[in-house]
Amino acid sequence: MNPYAIRTHNLSKEYNGENILKKLNLQLERGRIHAIIGPSGVGKSVLLRLLNLLEEPTSGEIYFDGRALRENERLKLQRRMTLVFQKPVLFNTSVYENVAYGLRVRGENRRSIAEKVKKALEVVGLKDYEHKGARNLSGGEKQRVAIARAMVLAPEILFLDEPTSDLDPRNVAIIEELVKYINREFKTTIVLATHNMFQARRLAHQASFLFEGRIIESGNAREIFTSPKDRRILRFIEGKIIF
Numbered sequence: 001m002n003p004y005a006i007r008t009h010n011l012s013k014e015y016n017g018e019n020i021l022k023k024l025n026l027q028l029e030r031g032r033i034h035a036i037i038g039p040s041g042v043g044k045s046v047l048l049r050l051l052n053l054l055e056e057p058t059s060g061e062i063y064f065d066g067r068a069l070r071e072n073e074r075l076k077l078q079r080r081m082t083l084v085f086q087k088p089v090l091f092n093t094s095v096y097e098n099v100a101y102g103l104r105v106r107g108e109n110r111r112s113i114a115e116k117v118k119k120a121l122e123v124v125g126l127k128d129y130e131h132k133g134a135r136n137l138s139g140g141e142k143q144r145v146a147i148a149r150a151m152v153l154a155p156e157i158l159f160l161d162e163p164t165s166d167l168d169p170r171n172v173a174i175i176e177e178l179v180k181y182i183n184r185e186f187k188t189t190i191v192l193a194t195h196n197m198f199q200a201r202r203l204a205h206q207a208s209f210l211f212e213g214r215i216i217e218s219g220n221a222r223e224i225f226t227s228p229k230d231r232r233i234l235r236f237i238e239g240k241i242i243f
Contacts, residue, residue, distance in 0.1 A: 002066035005030040005157055005189040006051055011060035013046055020046050022213040023060065028206070033183050033190045035200035035221065038210035044193035045086070047210070048159045051191065052083045079106075082155040086162040088146035095121070095137070096130040099149045106153075120148040124178060140171025147178055157189045158182065164199065172199075179203055197236065201225050209233055 010023040020043045028034050036044050049055045051062065053074055062069050064077055082102075090098050099120055103113045121127050124144040129137070134145055143163060150158055160179065164172040180203065182188050194200055200207055200221065208218035209230070217230045228234050 001030070003029055004066065005064070006191075007063040007066070008051075009061045009063070011047075011050065011062065012058050013043070013050060013055070014058040019213055021050075021057075024210075024215050026208060026215065026218065028189065028191060030189055031183070031187045032205040033179065033192060033203050034206040034208070035204035036191065036193045036208050036210055037195065037197065037200050039195055042210050043213055044195075044210060045161050048083060048161050048191065048193055052081050052159050053078050054083070079153075080155060081157040081159065082150040082153055083159040083161065084143075084146050084150050084163055086165055088142045090134040090142060090145060092135055093133070094130065095126065095132050095134050095145055098134045098145055099152055102149060102153050116152045117148075120152040123151065123181070124148045125174065138171075140167050140174065143167065143171070143175060144178070147175070147182075151182060151186075154186070155188065157191065160190065160192045162194055163192070164196070165194075176203060197225075 004027050006026070006028040008024055008026045010025065011021060012019065012023055013021040024047070036047060038044050046055070050057050053069070069077070091101065096117055099117045100113050103116060117130070118127070121129060124147055126141065126144055126148065129141070134142065137145065164175050167175065176199065179190060179192065183190050192200070192203060204221040206219065207221040207224050209216050209224070211232060217224055217228060217233055224233065225237065228237065
């Protein structure tokens with residue numbers, strides 16, 4: 001089995017002639033938590049959408065399991081991945097129906113759906129919330145519903161786009177514990193986009209710093225945080241650059 005769940009070669013993206021991402025070369029190890037760190041507006045969300053095959057790059061290649069993307073395999077690959085957005089988009093129905101939706105689309109039977117939804121809600125700490133209206137929940141609870149909706153599909157790769165940016169410290173701690181649990185218990189490869197350096201240090205095995213559309217350093221998270229090679233990262237760690 002290829003050690004990299006995803007690898008990119010010179011991945012670039014333009015919008016209206018502006019280079020948002022410039023020749024990114026990433027190696028995302030299977031079963032690890034990889035943090036994409038950078039300031040707001042630098043292209044972290046765009047990168048996640050490219051990797052999740054929701055958008056197409058302007059140029060460059062994305063490799064899954066060591067193989068370049070083939071158009072006839074796009075849907076199959078998309079079913080192995082899921083993306084949780086910064087602001088969860090929930091249907092105006094119950095928590096149960098929100099979490100069950102993806103399983104229904106995939107044609108699972110009612111009993112299987114009920115078992116999987118129950119387990120997912122227990123994992124995220126919402127086991128008694130099945131019949132509550134999803135849109136009436138707090139911000140932290142909504143994000144946990146979104147994570148349960150992703151978990152229930154048993155993705156090999158989970159993309160998280162600034163999952164705690166608008167949450168209070170208690171819910172931040174809950175979400176971070178969930179991220180570690182999902183990675184540890186299910187061996188899920190997790191790609192976390194964040195501008196929160198401290199969160200990345202707490203969670204990530206690998207890290208890549210995205211600055212002005214380029215990866216300025218990538219590798220072992222602990223090594224980068226303690227002995228970065230790029231002085232801009234060191235200045236950020238010291239609080240002299242604000243991401």
